[in-house]
Amino acid sequence: MKFAVIQFPGSNCDQDCLAAINGLEGLRAEYVWHKETSLDDFDAIVLPGGFAYGDYLRCGAIARFSPIMRAVVSDSRAGKLVLGTCNGFQVLCEAGLLPGALVRNRSLRFVCDMVTMRVEVDDSPFTHGCKKGALLRMPVAHGEGCFFADPETLRELNANRQVILRYSDRDGRIVPEANPNGSIENIAGICNREGNVFGLMPHPDRASDGRLGSADGAKIFRSMMQTIRASRRTTASERPAAARQVA
Amino acid sequence: MPKAAVLDPQGNAVRDAMRHLGMPEVRSVRIGKYMEIDVDGQNGDLEARLHGLCRDLLSNPVIEDYELQASEVRGSASAKATARQAEVRSE
Structure with a gap:
């Protein structure tokens, strides 16, 4: 199973993503330069962290116009799984693939820390390896990770179960002290309405091996793999039926 | 803004x-942000295209409002008479 890791000029977690994915059995990742125009060969797409185009203008504002983004948009509409971490999350919001926006941290400081998140939705393609309420530990490193959405969008996000992860304390309580950047309602990660595009500010790529302090990030990549496998099994089980008809 | x-x-x-x-x-x-944009010519749809880019690139309508003000650049001999200066207030 092959994942694409998109490289924009200024991406700096592309190697982390590649290493994290390649470290998992059954998964393989390859770089795709932002000037490419097709992602047909890939089962899933990862937009890594970094500072694409120097984050000039706004984070992700210029990257969303890269040639590869047309393929990201069309493949996501076709149902392919798309994961954006950190800067990748910002690009997905700027591209309109995810609702809301990421603005400057409430503290005005770049935050570099280990955070705890509570799994709010356990049947998403990205978290079904986790139980609802499970706690995940991953690092954050960003200056503009404060999630914002207007009240109407926020209502929809909650009503449609699109808030996948919230910052919590180590007891799983959603409290302001556990919020590293001032995100509205402690939101750490959201998906689109269809559920196949997921963005989060923390770094699963930097938490995919116990030696890094946490292996919780690997659960995200494994969930993606299991989702894709399951969808293939469904497709495969439909095939013999069709074959029988012909016979 | x-x-x-x-x-x-x-x-x-x-x-x-x-x-x-x-x-x-x-x-x-x-x-917010303040941008000065020099533009050649003044085709009929210039302002509409500028507004389009204000929405798509220069601002993010989810979090920002923008204001576009057009003003003529008073020409020195070398400056193009048709040059226009658009001031875009954003972020």
Whole structure:
């Protein structure tokens, strides 16, 4: 199973993503330069962290116009799984693939820390390896990770179960002290309405091996793999039926 | 400019600094971006295209409002008579 890791000029977690994915059995990742125009060969797409185009203008504002983004948009509409971490999350919001926006941290400081998140939705393609309420530990490193959405969008996000992860304390309580950047309602990660595009500010790529302090990030990549496998099994089980008809 | 509903921590920090420096009257500060854009020509749809880019690239309508002001650049001999200067207020 092959994942694409998109490289924009200024991406700096592309190697982390590649290493994290390649470290998992059954998964393989390859770089795709932002000037490419097709992602047909890939089962899933990862937009890594970094500072694409120097984050000039706004984070992700210029990257969303890269040639590869047309393929990201069309493949996501076709149902392919798309994961954006950190800067990748910002690009997905700027591209309109995810609702809301990421603005400057409430503290005005770049935050570099280990955070705890509570799994709010356990049947998403990205978290079904986790139980609802499970706690995940991953690092954050960003200056503009404060999630914002207007009240109407926020209502929809909650009503449609699109808030996948919230910052919590180590007891799983959603409290302001556990919020590293001032995100509205402690939101750490959201998906689109269809559920196949997921963005989060923390770094699963930097938490995919116990030696890094946490292996919780690997659960995200494994969930993606299991989702894709399951969808293939469904497709495969439909095939013999069709074959029988012909016979 | 950031929309009124969007938290502007930068603006709040500057507001606090201004109060601290002896101006308690300051009620609020909001910080945006100001861009000067020189444009050649003045085709009929120039302004409409500029508005399009204001929405798609220069601002993010989810969190920001923008204002586009057009003004003629007074020409020196070398300056093009048709040059226009658009001032875009954003962020």
